Every structure is written in C-alpha cells, then in structure tokens.
Amino acid sequence: MDMVDTQRASYKLLIDGKWTDAASGQTIEVISPSNGQPFAAVARGGAEDIDRAVKSARKALAGPWSRLSATERGRILTKMAGIILERAEELAQLEARDNGKPLTQARADMQVTARYFEFYGAAADKVHGQVIPFLDGYTVTVLREPYGVTGHIIPWNYPAQMFGRTMAPALAMGNTCVMKPAEDACLSSLEIARIAMDAGMPPGVVNIVSGYGEEAGAALAAHRDINLLSFTGSSEVGTLVQQAAAKNHVPCVLELGGKSPQVIFADADLEKALPVVVKAIIQNAGQTCSAGARLLLDVSIYEQFVAQVAERFKQLKVGTHDMDLDVGPVINLQQKNRVERFIKQAQESRVPLLAEGSFAANLPAGGFFVKPALFGPVPRDHSLACDEVFGPVLSALPFKDEQDAVELANATDYGLVGAVWTRDGGRQQRVSKAMRCGQVFINCYGAGGGVELPFGGMKKSGHGREKGFLALEHLSTTKTVVNFHG
Ligand code: NAP
Numbered sequence: 433m434d435m436v437d438t439q440r441a442s443y444k445l446l447i448d449g450k451w452t453d454a455a456s457g458q459t460i461e462v463i464s465p466s467n468g469q470p471f472a473a474v475a476r477g478g479a480e481d482i483d484r485a486v487k488s489a490r491k492a493l494a495g496p497w498s499r500l501s502a503t504e505r506g507r508i509l510t511k512m513a514g515i516i517l518e519r520a521e522e523l524a525q526l527e528a529r530d531n532g533k534p535l536t537q538a539r540a541d542m543q544v545t546a547r548y549f550e551f552y553g554a555a556a557d558k559v560h561g562q563v564i565p566f567l568d569g570y571t572v573t574v575l576r577e578p579y580g581v582t583g584h585i586i587p588w589n590y591p592a593q594m595f596g597r598t599m600a601p602a603l604a605m606g607n608t609c610v611m612k613p614a615e616d617a618c619l620s621s622l623e624i625a626r627i628a629m630d631a632g633m634p635p636g637v638v639n640i641v642s643g644y645g646e647e648a649g650a651a652l653a654a655h656r657d658i659n660l661l662s663f664t665g666s667s668e669v670g671t672l673v674q675q676a677a678a679k680n681h682v683p684c685v686l687e688l689g690g691k692s693p694q695v696i697f698a699d700a701d702l703e704k705a706l707p708v709v710v711k712a713i714i715q716n717a718g719q720t721c722s723a724g725a726r727l728l729l730d731v732s733i734y735e736q737f738v739a740q741v742a743e744r745f746k747q748l749k750v751g752t753h754d755m756d757l758d759v760g761p762v763i764n765l766q767q768k769n770r771v772e773r774f775i776k777q778a779q780e781s782r783v784p785l786l787a788e789g790s791f792a793a794n795l796p797a798g799g800f801f802v803k804p805a806l807f808g809p810v811p812r813d814h815s816l817a818c819d820e821v822f823g824p825v826l827s828a829l830p831f832k833d834e835q836d837a838v839e840l841a842n843a844t845d846y847g848l849v850g851a852v853w854t855r856d857g858g859r860q861q862r863v864s865k866a867m868r869c870g871q872v873f874i875n876c877y878g879a880g881g882g883v884e885l886p887f888g889g890m891k892k893s894g895h896g897r898e899k900g901f902l903a904l905e906h907l908s909t910t911k912t913v914v915n916f917h918g
C-alpha cells in the first residue's frame with residue numbers, strides 16, 4: 433500500500449513498514465499558511481496508533497536492524513541523504529507549501545536535511561567504546577549501546593531539518609524510532625520516512641504517527657515502553673512532556689524556546705552586522721528557536737544603528753511561499769493572533785514602533801501574514817524584551833558598558849544562542865564566556881549553526897545536546913563490562 437491515497441491526497445501513518453490509516457479512521461486537514469486553504473489530509477493518529485508504533489519499534493529492535501554493523505546502518509543513512517538531494521526541489525516545494533516559508537528558504541532546508549543524514553551516516557561507525565585500565569587480572573570495557581526505542585516529537589517550523597537533526601543520530605546509534613511530527617506541517621516528515629524505506633530501512637525502525645499533540649504526542653510522551661524521548665518545541669509543552677516521561681523514568685532531550693541576544697559594541701563592523709541582524713530575526717518569519725530576537729546596542733551607537741535597521745525593515749516584503757520574498761506567512765491563525773497581540777500590547781504600553789515591513793500586492797485573503805516590526809528602546813522588563821514572540825519582531829535595547837551588556841544578554845529565562853559583535857579580542861572571549869547559552873557566535877550569526885556544531889539550551893531553553901558528535905552521546909547509553917580473567 434502506498435503512503436498517499438492520491439484520490440484524497442491523504443497521507444497515512446507509517447507503522448511497521450506499512451502505510452496505514454489511524455485506528456480512529458479520522459484525518460486532519462493540511463492547511464497552506466499562504467491562503468488558509470486545505471490542500472491535503474493526514475491521518476489523525478492517537479494513543480492506539482502510538483502503541484502499535486512503539487510495539488513495532490520494539491520488535492524491530494530485535495530484528496535484522498540489530499544485526500547490521502554500524503557501517504551498514506550508516507550506509508542506509510547516507511543513501512537517504514542521496515535521495516533527499518535528488519528529490520530536493522520537490523521536497524522544498526512541499527515544505528514551502530505546508531509551512532509557508534519562502535521557497536528559497538525551503539530549498540536551503542533540504543540541503544541541511546541531507547547534510548544530517550550525510551554527517552550521521554558517516555559518523556555511525558566512528559563512535560567507539562573505551563577500555564579502562566583497572567586492577568591486575570581484569571579487563572574493563574565500556575560499550576556504547578542504543579537506548580532502544582526512542583520517541584521523537586518535533587515542531588512545525590523546520591520539519592525536514594528537525595527530522596534529520598533528531599532521527600539521523602538516533603538511527604546512527606542503532607535505536608528504533610517513533611516520531612510524532614507537528615500537525616501543522618508534517619508532510620516532509622512523511623516523505624522522508626518514505627525515503628527511509630526506499631533506502632532499505634528495515635520495517636519498524638522508522639515509524640511516523642501524525643496527529644495532535646494532546647493526543648498522539650501526549651501518548652508518546654507517556655508511553656511506558658520507550659527508552660528515551662527527544663522533544664523539540666515550546667518550553668511549556670517541554671515541561672508536560674518531561675513530567676509524563678518522568679513517571680516512567682524515561683530520560684529526555686529537550687530543545688525548547690529562546691529569546692536570543694545580538695550584542696553589538698561600538699567598535700564592531702556595523703556594516704557587516706546590519707544584514708546579519710535583520711536576517712537573524714526575519715528568517716522563517718521569526719519562527720526559529722534561535723532567532724536573534726533581541727538587539728542589544730552600545731548606547732553610543734544606539735540611535736545610528738537602529739536607524740539603519742529601521743531602513744532595512746521598511747524594505748522588507750511579506751508574501752506567499754511561492755512569491756519567495758523576504759518573509760512568508762506565519763504558520764496558522766493562532767500564531768498570527770499571537771504575534772499581533774505582542775505588537776498591540778507594545779503599542780498600548782507606548783514602546784516606540786520604529787519600522788514595519790509591507791505586504792506584497794494581491795495577497796490571498798486567507799493567508800496568515802504579519803508585518804515584520806522593529807521596536808525600541810524596549811524597557812528591560814517589558815514582555816517584548818523577555819518573552820519569545822516566535823514571529824518577525826525585533827526588540828532593540830541600549831546598554832551602557834560590557835558588564836551591563838552581559839547582564840542584559842543573560843536577563844531572560846532562556847539561554848539558547850547569543851552573538852557578540854566587537855573587534856576587541858579580549859572582549860570577544862570575556863563576553864562569550866559570560867553568556868549563559870548553548871551557542872555563541874562572534875561577529876557572525878548562524879541561527880542554530882551547522883550540523884557539525886553541538887546545539888542546545890541552558891535554563892528554559894532545555895537540556896541535552898543535538899547536532900555534532902555530542903548528539904550521538906545523548907542518543908545512546910553505555911554498558912561497563914568488567915571481566916576477571918586472573
Ligand atoms: P509546541 O506547541 O510545544 O509543539 C511542539 C510539538 O509538541 C508538536 O509536535 C506538538 O504537536 C507537540 N505537542 C503539543 N502538545 C503536546 C503534549 N501535551 N504532549 C506531547 N506533545 C505535544 O511548539 P510549537 O508552537 O509547535 O513550536 C514553537 C516552539 O518550539 C517555540 O517555543 C520554539 O522556540 C521551539 N523550538 C525550539 C527548537 C530548538 O531546537 N530549541 C527548534 C524549533 C522550535 P501539535 O503541534 O501537532 O499539536
């Protein structure tokens with residue numbers, strides 16, 4: 433049976449290598465954020481489907497998958513990377529339509545997605561155990577082993593990339609997986625799951641159960657027979673997921689929200705910083721966990737630099753995914769209302785709105801469009817300075833010296849990413865060391881960084897690490913074997 437019933441453009445669940453309807457028989461409409469219209473449907477998976485998927489993953493753990501060498505597992509992932517690259521344009525079109533992001537950004541996402549499978553495919557056989565010198569007559573080895581069945585819950589903002597980021601290292605280490613993608617954008621996840629099957633993944637190793645968070649997601653988080661849970665999403669749901677997992681003593685990797693600062697000193701190369709600062713907040717319509725949402729400026733350059741950023745903001749154009757402009761729609765009506773509420777509250781409390789982007793002509797009436805907005809100076813205790821908007825809203829704040837800059841950079845509950853712009857080498861080191869976050873960029877901004885670079889949060893931004901070799905450690909466990917041989 434194929435994954436898509438073409439008559440209804442209806443996507444099914446992947447469980448035990450078979451495309452199947454939800455036990456309830458129900459589906460969820462898939463909406464294009466560019467016009468608010470449904471264009472496909474996905475199965476509405478629930479607790480029963482999650483249970484079937486976990487059972488299939490458990491069974492697969494004892495099957496042919498466990499007998500593959502690490503090199504052979506890696507080859508399947510490398511093959512997936514190749515197919516993703518071959519189908520990159522088609523996948524990018526699907527992702528852009530499903531999520532609303534401008535096509536150019538979706539194309540870039542597919543290259544990154546392929547990189548995850550390439551990186552972890554090549555890394556699969558490079559994670560080695562240890563031999564520990566011990567007492568005379570003993571040989572002690574520390575084996576790296578898969579956790580077993582891993583559960584993965586991902587958000588809608590970078591679905592294909594998130595699939596690669598969380599699943600590729602889990603598979604490289606020999607786990608079997610059950611994923612619950614976000615109902616707002618899950619088509620690329622279903623397509624990549626098909627690619628896994630095409631690349632020779634044994635049945636049951638990759639299971640995908642689409643559905644609502646409160647149904648399928650909660651059932652996965654609370655399932656007694658998973659061995660690790662990897663969650664990417666909001667801090668609030670991260671708490672719920674960790675509470676559910678704690679009941680079964682299931683460890684969690686949590687990648688949560690952020691309110692990341694760009695700290696710019698007066699000696700920085702401001703010309704270089706300008707386009708980077710703008711891109712860091714408008715990419716994916718600001719719906720990026722590592723968006724550079726706070727612009728912290730040395731008071732001596734505040735007016736001058738903010739005026740330049742405002743000029744750039746005024747030029748920003750918002751359009752549908754296929755218009756491929758600077759900014760696409762946000763994901764859904766709820767998110768549009770949320771961003772607009774932040775903007776309205778800021779205006780009500782008289783935070784100066786310095787600049788806005790504009791809508792392209794003839795936008796579809798039902799699309800979820802919001803204009804990028806620059807506010808400043810934002811009072812330090814204002815919600816716009818502290819809370820994650822998850823939209824294209826940039827808050828500018830002045831600071832008076834280095835110590836003040838560090839305090840301000842660390843002044844939110846989050847700690848995902850930060851950037852420091854200065855030509856002073858000592859200051860680069862001091863400030864990056866003092867920042868409480870998982871990644872710091874000096875005179876650049878990578879919005880999350882390359883696939884090789886360990887990534888993850890401090891404080892309310894989560895714990896555990898993804899990307900790079902560290903992800904392989906977080907998605908596997910160890911067994912110490914003590915052998916007395918006299
Ligand atoms: P969300 O509401 O937390 O949803 C994330 C995922 O959790 C979705 O698949 C969602 O399903 C599911 N979910 C919702 N309620 C659940 C529950 N009670 N139990 C189990 N799963 C549940 O987050 P979002 O609004 O989609 O995404 C935005 C947030 O994600 C932002 O805070 C952003 O910063 C964060 N994020 C972080 C990273 C990172 O790497 N640190 C990356 C991307 C995004 P449904 O949506 O289908 O209901």
Ligand code: MG
Pocket residue numbers: 462463464465529530531616617618
């Ligand atoms: Mg959608």
